[in-house]
Amino acid sequence: MKYKLPPGTHDILPSEIPLWHHLEKTAHEVFQTYGYQEIRTPIFEYTSLFARSLGESSDIVEKEMYTFSANKSEESLTLRPELTAPVVRAYLEHHLNREKKFQKLYYIGPLFRHERPQKGRYRQFHQIGLEALGCYDYLVDIEIIDVTIRLFELLGIKQAQLVINSIGCPQCRPIYQNALKNNLSTIKTKLCSDCQRRFQTNILRILDCKNKTCYEITSQIPPIQTFLCKQCRNHFEQLISGLKEFDISYKIDSHLVRGFDYYTKTIFEIRHSALGSQNALCGGGRYDNLIEEFGGLPTGAVGCAIGMERVILALKAEIKNNSQVFACPPLKVFLALVEPELKMEGAKFLKELRRKGISADMDFETRSLKGQLRLANKLKVPYVIILGPEELAQGVVKLKDMSSGKEEVLKKEEVYEKISSG
Numbered sequence: 001m002k003y004k005l006p007p008g009t010h011d012i013l014p015s016e017i018p019l020w021h022h023l024e025k026t027a028h029e030v031f032q033t034y035g036y037q038e039i040r041t042p043i044f045e046y047t048s049l050f051a052r053s054l055g056e057s058s059d060i061v062e063k064e065m066y067t068f069s070a071n072k073s074e075e076s077l078t079l080r081p082e083l084t085a086p087v088v089r090a091y092l093e094h095h096l097n098r099e100k101k102f103q104k105l106y107y108i109g110p111l112f113r114h115e116r117p118q119k120g121r122y123r124q125f126h127q128i129g130l131e132a133l134g135c136y137d138y139l140v141d142i143e144i145i146d147v148t149i150r151l152f153e154l155l156g157i158k159q160a161q162l163v164i165n166s167i168g169c170p171q172c173r174p175i176y177q178n179a180l181k182n183n184l185s186t187i188k189t190k191l192c193s194d195c196q197r198r199f200q201t202n203i204l205r206i207l208d209c210k211n212k213t214c215y216e217i218t219s220q221i222p223p224i225q226t227f228l229c230k231q232c233r234n235h236f237e238q239l240i241s242g243l244k245e246f247d248i249s250y251k252i253d254s255h256l257v258r259g260f261d262y263y264t265k266t267i268f269e270i271r272h273s274a275l276g277s278q279n280a281l282c283g284g285g286r287y288d289n290l291i292e293e294f295g296g297l298p299t300g301a302v303g304c305a306i307g308m309e310r311v312i313l314a315l316k317a318e319i320k321n322n323s324q325v326f327a328c329p330p331l332k333v334f335l336a337l338v339e340p341e342l343k344m345e346g347a348k349f350l351k352e353l354r355r356k357g358i359s360a361d362m363d364f365e366t367r368s369l370k371g372q373l374r375l376a377n378k379l380k381v382p383y384v385i386i387l388g389p390e391e392l393a394q395g396v397v398k399l400k401d402m403s404s405g406k407e408e409v410l411k412k413e414e415v416y417e418k419i420s421s422g
């Protein structure tokens with residue numbers, strides 16, 4: 001084989017497509033039920049959009065962006081590594097807030113991050129995301145969580161667990177960051193080499209380090225909840241009591257931090273127990289300052305994004321025999337020709353069937369009648385139409401019902417009717 005997939009990319013083959021369609025269709029239906037409207041933005045944006053919003057010291061901006069420029073005079077461009085910043089850009093660029101201040105948007109599409117590939121982690125992957133722009137109310141945080149959980153429920157995913165935390169705001173977060181710095185300064189050489197670097201660049205990321213020693217060290221430090229300002233604490237407490245009202249089970253994890261700078265207050269992930277180390281099906285939170293940072297008025301916002309590849313992995317883990325449950329519906333009809341000379345007549349009849357909305361196909365490789373019937377069996381079609389010179393002369397065809405084996409000679413109109421109602 002001369003060419004292979006680049007690392008971290010994957011093909012979605014026809015056998016997998018029904019699962020993807022099932023996920024996409026369910027998402028469109030659920031999101032519309034909750035009043036969200038779809039938005040589509042370009043695959044690439046100006047690099048500065050991501051550098052500014054995600055943070056210069058985030059993993060994505062530091063080392064994972066696919067950045068290029070088409071020519072020397074053009075500003076640097078980046079394949080989108082996430083979609084919150086592009087949606088906020090579109091919200092402001094098209095003045096969507098003038099139409100309706102509170103905009104509830106969703107998207108489905110591919111993203112690009114130059115990460116180390118492993119199970120559930122790709123360099124090109126797909127997200128379904130939701131962004132609710134224009135409201136500070138904690139009930140919108142709950143709505144975002146609830147709609148995601150509803151989607152998982154309808155898909156049949158049961159082993160999903162919500163993990164939640166608050167990351168504070170630009171007023172209280174620096175106080176916590178300072179406390180972390182003071183607590184860690186004398187023992188920082190015990191941290192892993194990545195965390196020693198994070199100590200300088202992004203101290204909060206030390207909290208979610210998977211290294212056992214780092215985890216044990218940070219577990220000794222008072223959690224962020226004890227440092228939240230009054231407003232952030234109220235928001236978090238209301239959110240937690242709201243989750244109880246909604247019967248949504250959750251776990252507070254003070255080690256949870258997210259990889260982007262734009263978050264304020266609520267952050268959360270929904271994890272799946274069968275996914276191994278890349279176990280987040282979804283991640284999100286509130287970002288009350290991003291719209292203002294992009295030049296808009298102060299506007300509350302909250303959202304999340306669901307990793308589609310990971311949802312497919314979860315579906316495969318939870319739903320046994322999913323290939324049968326989500327198989328492509330077979331064609332309705334296979335048209336078999338008694339003689340190869342009838343190919344053009346057959347093709348014209350096929351066209352008629354398809355125009356009537358009946359899915360149909362035939363053999364183009366001049367197989368014997370036996371060979372064609374074998375192919376029809378393989379395709380699991382419910383009906384075979386056999387067209388021979390005599391039938392053609394009389395304006396009829398032979399229709400074979402593949403489940404009963406019964407054959408009938410019918411006029412074309414009768415065939416259409418029979419197959420459509422069958």
Ligand code: HAM
Pocket residue numbers: 081082083084113115120121122123125126127129130131259280281282283284285286302303304305306307308309310
């Ligand atoms: P994120 O946590 O970077 O958040 O990504 C959200 C989800 O996308 C993850 O939980 C995971 O399921 C999936 N995902 C991320 N990276 C990969 C990868 N390399 N391969 C496969 N799946 C992946 C965001 O992107 C934020 N924009 C979410 C958000 C929306 N926050 C507010 N609004």
